[in-house]
Structures are given as C-alpha cells and as structure tokens.
Amino acid sequence: MMTWMEGLSDAMKLVVGVGGVLLIATLIAEALRLKTRGQPSAVIDNLVARIRAWWVMAAVVGLAFACGRNGVIALFFLVSFFALREFLTLTPTRKADYWPLVAAFYIVLPYQYWTIHSEWYGMQALVIPVYAFLFLPILASTGGDTSRYLERTAKIQWGLMICVFCISHVPALMNLSIGGLDPDIERNLLLIAFLVIVVQSSDVLQYVWGKLLGKHKVAPQLSPSKTWEGLIGGVASATLLGAALWWITPFSPLQAAGMALVINIMGFFGGMVMSAIKRDRGIKDWGHMIEGHGGMLDRLDSVCFAAPVFFHMTRYFFSSAV
C-alpha cells in the first residue's frame, strides 16, 4: 500500500513537471512569435507546431499510463504499427513480397505484443530475430522472384527489428521484476517514463544546443543539422536530467546518470542510423502524422535504439528474475 501511494505521488509529480516544462516551452514560443510579429518565420512556426505536438503526445502517453498495463501495451502496439507502415512504405518491395508483408503486419506485429502481454520473455526475444528472420524469407522465396531478393528480405526484417522488436522493449519494461519482487506496474511505468523523458529530452536539448551554439557538424553527409555542440550539450544536459530523475527509478543518482548517458548516446546514434536510411531513400521525413516533427519514426528513432539497451541493462543489473 505504502509503495503504491508513493508511486502515485511520484507519478503526479512527474505529470506536473512535464506539464510545467511544456507550459514554459509554450510561453517561450509565444514570446518569440510576438517578438517577430509581422515577419513570418518558418523556424518559429515549426517550433510552435512541434510544441503543440508535444502537448498531444504527452496527453496520449499520459492517457495510456492512466489506463494501466493494457493501455500502455495498446499504445506501443499502435506506435509500432504506424512506424512499421512508414518504414515499409518508403522501402520498396516487389509483388513477390506480398506474403512476407502480410505476415509482418498481421502476424509478427500482433504476436510480438502478445508475448509482452503474456509476459513470455523467451518468445519476446525470439519471435523477430529468429522466427521472422527465418520464415519471412521462406515466404518470400515462394514468390519465385529473385531480383534484389536479399535487399527485399533485409528491408522487411529491418523494419520489423526497428519498428516492432525495438519499440516493444518500451512496454516490456513493465514485465521486469525489480529487486526480486513481482513486477510492480506503478513503479515500472515510471521506468518507461524515465526512458522516454530522458531520450526525448536529449533530442530536444540537442536541437536547442545545436541551434544556440552549433557550428561543427558531426556528420554532414548523414544529418546536416547535427553538430558537436548540440551533441555534447544535449547529451550532457539530458544526462543531468536523468540523474535528477533518479527518484522515479530503482537507480541511485549516479546509476541514473550512467543509464541516461548510455541511452542518450544510443538515441543519438539511432537518429544517425535512421537518417542514413532516409538519405539513402532520398527522403527527409518518414511520414507526416506528427505535425512539425514528421512521422512516427522521426520522433522515435532515438527511442528505437535506446529501448532495448535500457531494457537489458535494467534487466541484467537490477532485476533478479529469470
């Protein structure tokens, strides 16, 4: 009872904190807009659109949290679905890939989330890396079309790994038994909040630092707006934020900082890798569903890379269960 009360109040503190930050961001954006009155500015319009989208995203995540375990699983199932559809829309396949695609959308995706719902960790870790990896190419080969075969099967497998396997590690955090107890949903939801808040803040702070000080590009070929100043400033400040959020996690402040550092760096490289794919495909955004941000994958590329690593570090170091 006591822990539940604590969890609830921690969650409320977090809600107030996130709301406060968004409020401040909104006020800053509106002030900037007033200042540049008369001159339409694309950057500020984009900023306003982004902040508005953040309110919506925060509300959606908050609502899912309020619905509890099933709400969170449903939310990330949908997130995976939208991400996978963006990914496979932009990575062309051929007619012969019809059945692998049917299997990816209608069997593998739901099944992965089923394994999380039923707390079947073994299968959660195997469905996509082993079974999808083996069976989807078998299905593709029955189509009888060998042109660009390896490339096509790789695209589908990659889409599933990034959009379904990796993202599903966010709700999978709910299944972890921290400190030998049965999974405590309230506390584990806060673990999800820690991951999402830290990684997303890192994205935002890299953007802010980059805009303020950015000069030296990290990888102009891959992502022209990523600078060393943005990277270092963003990762450092988001790591401090992670340390400051230690009280919602099973980590000590120092451990929280370490975790935050690792997921921020993974998140940065996630953005980099996904950028490389976008550049290769000749596109700038994965989609259009989040105004000002682009598609679902544009917002989540960092989470995709951070989530599995965060999950396994937490599982290895802090969970005593099987």
Add this chain to the structure above:
Amino acid sequence: MIRGLVAQGINGIIQVLTGARALWDGCEPSAHRRVYYGNHASHGDFVMIWSSLPKALRPQVRPVAGADYWNRDPVRRYIISRVFNAVLIEREAHKRTEDPVKTMARAVEEGSSLILFPEGTRNTEEGLLPFKSGIYHLGRECPNLEFVPVWLDNLKRAMPKGRLMPLPLLCTARFGAPIALTEGESKSDFLARARDALLALSDDPSATETGLSGEDTTEATMATKPANTIEAGTLIGTEQAGRKREGA
C-alpha cells in the same frame, strides 16, 4: 441513406488503410467539370481520388468503370452503380450497345466530373501502359474540358491485383496541373502529352527542397539524390520514395 453510409464506410476503410494523403500540386479542388485521370493498379484507385475531393464535390464526380467487370455480381453492381454512381462502359467492342465516348460525354454534359483510368485496366507492372484513346475522343466531344492528371502512389502494393487482403501501406494521390485538348492537336500528340503529364507526377522534383518538418530539415538543404535515380524503376514503389512536399 444506406448508400451514403456504404460510401462513407468504403471511404473510411481507404482512409484508415492507406492514410489517403492528397497533394494538390498543380491545381485546387474545384466544382468545374473535370476529368481526373490516373494510373490504375487497384480497385482502391477511384475511391482514393474520390475521397481526396472535398465532400461537397463528391456527389458530382463519377468514376468511369468497366461494365464487364463490375456487373459480374450484385455486390459489385450495387457498389459501383448505386454507391458511386459510376458511368459504366463496355470495354469489349462486340458487346457495346453505345459508344463509350458518348456515354461519358453525356455524363459530362449533365454536369458531372469524371474519374477515369486511360490505361484501361489495372497495371501490375511499373510505369504506365499505353493510353486508350477514349480521353482524346472525349476531349473532342466536350471542348474546354479540363483533364487533371492524378498519380496514385503505392496502391499497387497496398491493394495488389488479385489479392484479397490489403496491406496497410501509406498511399498518396498527387494532383497535377490540368491540361486540355488544343485546337487541331492530333490523337497521338494529346495522348502522349496526357501520359507525360501523369508520369511527371511520379517523379517528385521537390524532393530536394528544404522542408519545415523534421529535425534534420529545418536548416538543411539536403545533399541527396531522389531515390528514383538510385533504383530507377526496378522496384515497386520507388516512385514515391522521393516524396516530401505537403499540399497546402
């Protein structure tokens, strides 16, 4: 009433399944009589164009469909005739009781706009099949009629011909600038021009423009080539890879 609901239902399915994104690049929606002509890969094609239009315009926009296919059973007949108020034409010459061009021209004269697919059948390959001459003759019958090219992207993958289960991939309808038959233009010239106007929409010139969304794009001019140059036409769906600009 029921027809309206069925139409809304089919519209809703297409929206949810494909995202049904409409890009008005070359023109705006208009109540003018027009012929929307597109590339044809699936049965979702005409619904895609139809649902891209503002609701108020939809009742006067009629798809042109092959009678032989759509009259084959009562369900198809109900959907095409009653729900979408299609202009049915007979594709096989020996079964015709009326010249299809006359049928279409009459619908236009009655004030309707049309949706038609000049390839004449669903194309399972890349690019476009040769155009049938119907649009040329229709242009002759109805002078000043606007022909609006509409490139439909990805429906080929989302609803492949002969497959029952659709795939939830994102699809786009890109509306180009209208063309019209000019004085004395020959059949082959007009058909070539119409075909080129449609094909031009499949290759997006705006792919390298600076956009406003996405972290990487706010200040960057992208140093990339459109995907089409990478795998020119070898893979289904390459056409849409270079896409970006959102219609207003």
